[in-house]
Amino acid sequence: MSNQAPFLNLPAHVVSDILSRLPPKTIIQCKSVCKSWLSLLSESEFTNLHLLRSPPCLIINNLDYHPSDLNCFSLVEFEDQPDHHDFQYVAGTKIKAPKGCVVENGATATMVGSINGLICLNEFDHNYDAVCLWNPIIRESITLPMLEGVSSYPNIVSYGFGSSSETRKYKVVRIFQELEKHTRRILKSNCDVYTLGEETESWRRIGHAPFLYNSCRPHGVFLNGNLHWLIGDQAGSELISCFDLETELFSPFPAPPELSKDFNLACLGLFAGCLSLCDNTSDFEIVIWVMKEYGITKLWTKEIVIDKKPADLVGPSFEVVRVFKVFEDGNILLLWRDDILLSYDSRRQILHQSGVHKLIKKIDDQMNEDGYPCIEVMEYVPTFLSLESFGIQMMESIN
Numbered sequence: 347m348s349n350q351a352p353f354l355n356l357p358a359h360v361v362s363d364i365l366s367r368l369p370p371k372t373i374i375q376c377k378s379v380c381k382s383w384l385s386l387l388s389e390s391e392f393t394n395l396h397l398l399r400s401p402p403c404l405i406i407n408n409l410d411y412h413p414s415d416l417n418c419f420s421l422v423e424f425e426d427q428p429d430h431h432d433f434q435y436v437a438g439t440k441i442k443a444p445k446g447c448v449v450e451n452g453a454t455a456t457m458v459g460s461i462n463g464l465i466c467l468n469e470f471d472h473n474y475d476a477v478c479l480w481n482p483i484i485r486e487s488i489t490l491p492m493l494e495g496v497s498s499y500p501n502i503v504s505y506g507f508g509s510s511s512e513t514r515k516y517k518v519v520r521i522f523q524e525l526e527k528h529t530r531r532i533l534k535s536n537c538d539v540y541t542l543g544e545e546t547e548s549w550r551r552i553g554h555a556p557f558l559y560n561s562c563r564p565h566g567v568f569l570n571g572n573l574h575w576l577i578g579d580q581a582g583s584e585l586i587s588c589f590d591l592e593t594e595l596f597s598p599f600p601a602p603p604e605l606s607k608d609f610n611l612a613c614l615g616l617f618a619g620c621l622s623l624c625d626n627t628s629d630f631e632i633v634i635w636v637m638k639e640y641g642i643t644k645l646w647t648k649e650i651v652i653d654k655k656p657a658d659l660v661g662p663s664f665e666v667v668r669v670f671k672v673f674e675d676g677n678i679l680l681l682w683r684d685d686i687l688l689s690y691d692s693r694r695q696i697l698h699q700s701g702v703h704k705l706i707k708k709i710d711d712q713m714n715e716d717g718y719p720c721i722e723v724m725e726y727v728p729t730f731l732s733l734e735s736f737g738i739q740m741m742e743s744i745n
Contacts, residue, residue, distance in 0.1 A: 358386055366396040370483050370728045393730045397462060404433075404671070405465070405482070405726035407457055418442060419482055421726070428675040431689075443467060444480050444487035457722050458518075458565045459507035463729025466507035466518055468565075470497055477505060477518060479542065479733065486733045490540050493549055495522035500530060502558050506566025506573035510591040516542040516736075517591050519566060519573055521555045532557055539594060543736035552594050556587045567614045569621055570640050574614055576601075586614065586623075602635035602646040611666060617649065618672040624680070626667045630655060632680075632697075634669060650678070652690055652697050670723055684720050 356364075365376055365387065373396070377384045386392060404422040419441045425432045443455045444467075458466035463483065469476045475496045480487040497503040502523040509516050517539055524534040537555035540548070559576040566573035566589065577587040577598065585598040602623055605612065611627045621637040634650040637643070667688075671679040676692040679700060689700035 358382075362386055362389075362392050362395060366392060366399055370400075370730075373730070374484070387730065388732070390735065393732070393735075397727065397729050397731070400463070400727050400729060402725050402727050405457070405460070405724050407455075407722040407724075408720075421728070426674050431673055431677065441482045441485075443469075444478060444485070444489075456565075457724050458505045459568055460724055460726050461507060461509050461516060461568065463727050463731055464516065464733075465724075465726070466505065468505050470503070473498075475503055477520070479507075479516075479518070481729065481731060481733065483728050484730060484732065488733055490518065491548060493520060493522065493536075493538055495524060495534075495536070500525040500527055504558055504565060504575065506568065506575070506589065508566075508568035508571070508573055508591050511571025512592050515591075518542075519589060519591075520549070521558060521575075523555070523558060537589075537596075542733075545737075556585075556596055556598065558587075567616065567621070569616060569619075574621060576612065576614055599641070600643050602648075604648075605635070613666050613668050615669045617669055622649070622669060624667050624669050626665065632667055634678075650690070650692065652695075654695065654697060656688075656697060656699070671725055679723075681721075681723055684722070687723070 361383070365373060365383075368376070373387060377387050401423070404424065406420045406422060408418045408420070420435060423434045455467045455469040458468050458477070460466070463481060465480045465482060467478050467480055469478070473496060476489060476492055478487050478489040495501060495503060502521070502525065504521045506519040507517070508519075520538045520540075522534070522536045522538075523532055525531065526533055535555050535557070537552040538549040539552055540550075556575075556577040559578045566575050568574075571591050573589045573591065575587045575589075577585050586601055587596055587598050589596050601612075605623070605625060612623055612625045615622050615624060617634060617636045621640060623635045625633045625635065630653060632650075632652040632655065633648060634652075635646050636649040638645045638647055665683040668681045669678060670681060673679075678690040678692065680688045680690065682688055687700040688697055690697045
């Protein structure tokens with residue numbers, strides 16, 4: 347006890363500084379050391395300090411329909427050094443999705459987005475549509491009230507998650523569009539917004555939303571206080587729609603030039619902090635467009651042209667390709683379809699299967715040797731931001 351006393355008697359700010367540098371799992375264990383540490387680690391000052399120092403990692407959602415692995419989330423750390431991107435599974439971080447967002451019928455929860463360590467999940471099938479906010483590190487979650495309308499064909503349901511630019515309020519945006527089956531004419535188009543921490547704890551109807559392009563998992567892409575979707579108006583011109591989370595207004599702007607009109611093979615995303623669009627229309631090329639200065643449409647540039655696809659990706663089997671990580675040396679991680687992770691060496695201009703796959707196979711112990719898991723991948727920053735700080739009571743928690 348005498349050896350521990352000097353450390354326990356350190357000033358609170360020094361203890362906070364030391365503990366904020368530890369891995370999340372160790373910090374959770376530190377909460378059990380004593381009451382003073384539990385109080386210290388629960389304060390907003392520590393949460394903010396840890397968030398500033400918390401290195402980003404990848405969070406992987408297993409969408410395979412294995413009873414034991416369905417909606418298991420795993421954290422993977424990586425090195426971001428020139429020509430050195432080792433990936434390492436964080437032991438003990440195989441986390442089940444929160445109970446409130448997963449029903450017994452086997453529907454799948456997908457990731458809408460992540461802001462400051464909070465993840466928005468959408469769990470749905472043709473009869474059910476739920477959304478929850480979740481901090482997987484401290485196992486806190488809240489299921490939002492359900493709204494009318496589900497994603498049965500040809501209806502479109504899409505979500506976006508982000509924070510407003512000035513007030514920094516966390517908001518979930520839901521767009522529901524009911525379409526006539528044969529003509530795809532819009533019968534109903536509603537946009538609703540849920541603001542985390544509002545006293546009403548309910549959705550607000552904003553009004554009409556632009557016609558979304560019905561691509562695979564068309565969740566809104568968050569950047570600069572705005573959410574972005576691919577849209578197609580009734581005249582057939584394809585655009586990108588921007589929803590300002592501060593003003594709660596939609597505004598469109600043009601997509602990159604020379605882009606194919608087949609938006610089923612295009613995907614919005616982020617490229618080193620810039621809005622991007624990945625186009626896999628060509629038989630032999632994957633083109634990544636980047637908006638260098640946000641909001642200036644003339645500055646869309648053809649940043650990357652991958653003209654040497656792997657042999658098994660060439661030909662008529664077109665799939666959506668998503669960019670989800672750009673390293674400091676310019677190398678890129680992409681997800682082809684929902685099950686093949688690709689790595690692009692920008693210097694040598696080589697596209698190959700990423701080494702992350704071997705790691706995922708180790709995590710997914712039920713996958714056969716030659717198979718690929720159906721997965722989602724997102725960059726994620728572990729945090730101790732608590733939903734309790736927003737005055738929310740409906741939670742699952744490990745505390």
